[in-house]
Amino acid sequence: QKEVEQNSGPLSVPEGAIASLNCTYSDRGSQSFFWYRQYSGKSPELIMFIYSNGDKEDGRFTAQLNKASQYVSLLIRDSQPSDSATYLCAALSNDYKLSFGAGTTVTVRA
Amino acid sequence: IAGITQAPTSQILAAGRRMTLRCTQDMRHNAMYWYRQDLGLGLRLIHYSNTAGTTGKGEVPDGYSVSRANTDDFPLTLASAVPSQTSVYFCASSDYLGPTDTQYFGPGTRLTVL
Numbered sequence: 001q002k003e004v005e006q007n008s009g010p011l012s013v014p015e016g017a018i019a020s021l022n023c024t025y026s027d028r029g030s031q032s033f034f035w036y037r038q039y040s041g042k043s044p045e046l047i048m049f050i051y052s053n054g055d056k057e058d059g060r061f062t063a064q065l066n067k068a069s070q071y072v073s074l075l076i077r078d079s080q081p082s083d084s085a086t087y088l089c090a091a092l093s094n095d096y097k098l099s100f101g102a103g104t105t106v107t108v109r110a
Numbered sequence: 111i112a113g114i115t116q117a118p119t120s121q122i123l124a125a126g127r128r129m130t131l132r133c134t135q136d137m138r139h140n141a142m143y144w145y146r147q148d149l150g151l152g153l154r155l156i157h158y159s160n161t162a163g164t165t166g167k168g169e170v171p172d173g174y175s176v177s178r179a180n181t182d183d184f185p186l187t188l189a190s191a192v193p194s195q196t197s198v199y200f201c202a203s204s205d206y207l208g209p210t211d212t213q214y215f216g217p218g219t220r221l222t223v224l
Contacts, residue, residue: 002152004152031209032210034212034213042217042218043200043216043217043218044200044215045215046212049210090153092209092211096208096211097155097158097168098153098155099155099169100153102150102151102152103152
């Protein structure tokens, strides 16, 4: 079992809708959590990180963390075709190593 | 500022050959990392270096070696390539080790071992 699990997808949403991505992690000692976006054939790029319980908003993106449930999520509001990509969830361990989930592919339908 | 560069962009390699993937960063970041990305498995850490002169093993280190002679360069060597090492390899770097430590990724090297 991977340390970080993501809903397998693919996820297809209409333009303007909310895309909801989920992630669970097994290491309770994980310090913080990162969401990366990866376009096909490109390298991962950081969207945002979160390390406190609750919500963190950055533009159209909202990350949510629940450490008791070992659960992280990413909401993409007003989804655009340019949001079509694979989204990677990662957990930072106590020794500062990132463990990545396998990713969820999102397609936004125009 | 280029950030992180990797070379080559892609390579087809015969099994048993030795290959070095190059990674250079110009951000003066302390830590550097090598990952491989395989379909359905996500990114897996091969080796890392928290600072120049030190290296450590990640999740999947077998068959790979690294060195960190200076801050900027972190080459990954496959001593004798095998087909299971066919993958996309990403180098990454980060400035410091802390809870908001953000890793920045290079463009990747697509390696095919036949």
